[in-house]
Amino acid sequence: MTMKLTVLDHPLVDHKLTVLRDKNTPSSLFRRLVSELVTLEAYEATRDLAVEDVPVETPVAPTVGKRIAGPRPLIVPILRAGLGMLDGMTSLLPTAEVGFLGMKRDESTLDIITYANRLPDDLSGRQCFLLDPMLATGGTLVAAIHYLHERGAKTITSLNIIAAPEGIKRLRETVDPSIDFHVLTCALDDHLNEQAYIVPGLGDAGDRLYGVVD
Numbered sequence: 629m630t631m632k633l634t635v636l637d638h639p640l641v642d643h644k645l646t647v648l649r650d651k652n653t654p655s656s657l658f659r660r661l662v663s664e665l666v667t668l669e670a671y672e673a674t675r676d677l678a679v680e681d682v683p684v685e686t687p688v689a690p691t692v693g694k695r696i697a698g699p700r701p702l703i704v705p706i707l708r709a710g711l712g713m714l715d716g717m718t719s720l721l722p723t724a725e726v727g728f729l730g731m732k733r734d735e736s737t738l739d740i741i742t743y744a745n746r747l748p749d750d751l752s753g754r755q756c757f758l759l760d761p762m763l764a765t766g767g768t769l770v771a772a773i774h775y776l777h778e779r780g781a782k783t784i785t786s787l788n789i790i791a792a793p794e795g796i797k798r799l800r801e802t803v804d805p806s807i808d809f810h811v812l813t814c815a816l817d818d819h820l821n822e823q824a825y826i827v828p829g830l831g832d833a834g835d836r837l838y839g840v841v842d
């Protein structure tokens with residue numbers, strides 16, 4: 629199996645996620661909670677980040693510490709909703725580079741449309757972190773993982789807030805078995821409804837962050 633799945637299990641995550649789900653939570657608080665949840669998730673998502681030894685002098689003695697090894701990690705929010713996770717991630721990884729992928733699922737066919745990308749062409753040796761709050765059918769994440777892999781990404785880690793079992797199953801069945809990747813989510817929900825929305829979920833993440841756009 630090439631996919632590693634981590635479902636966070638922490639009281640702070642559960643508390644913040646419950647407020648996030650509440651339909652009466654306004655956009656301003658919703659954005660702040662997304663940021664806080666990502667920072668907690670990022671701690672776990674960066675556990676295998678490559679580091680190298682570095683000399684450091686404390687006021688008492690010289691010693692050897694660690695620093696994040698090059699090349700710089702790459703953070704890739706999937707527009708639109710993934711943008712809401714960017715601040716929380718960069719606050720923990722301030723030296724990372726940021727690239728952008730604009731992907732939209734057609735709500736009637738559920739096909740994935742890639743409408744924007746601003747990423748280095750060559751991702752050889754890069755540790756990549758995808759950001760997208762919702763993993764529903766998995767179509768968007770399958771496309772994003774293949775996109776990064778084709779450009780040579782060394783590692784691919786996806787930070788999500790809510791995932792559906794149908795999406796996890798699709799990732800396991802559809803992503804090229806030669807690709808190793810890690811998916812983290814704050815919750816694994818029950819199922820998808822007829823419109824492929826996650827149940828109980830939190831509704832449309834993009835709309836709750838930024839308002840409705842046709």
Ligand SMILES: O=P(O)(O)OC[C@H]1O[C@H](OP(=O)(O)OP(=O)(O)O)[C@H](O)[C@@H]1O
Pocket residue numbers: 706707708709710731732733734738760761762763764765766767768769795824833834835
């Ligand atoms: O797992 P899937 O079935 O592919 O669905 C998940 C995708 O749907 C949402 O984005 P959406 O297409 O609504 O775009 P938006 O972020 O611009 O609202 C969400 O942010 C994911 O990118």
Ligand SMILES: O=c1cc[nH]c(=O)[nH]1
Pocket residue numbers: 709762764824825826827829830831832833834
């Ligand atoms: O429940 C869902 C599914 C896809 N996209 C969302 O924003 N929410």
Ligand SMILES: [Mg+2]
Pocket residue numbers: 709832833834835
């Ligand atoms: Mg949306």
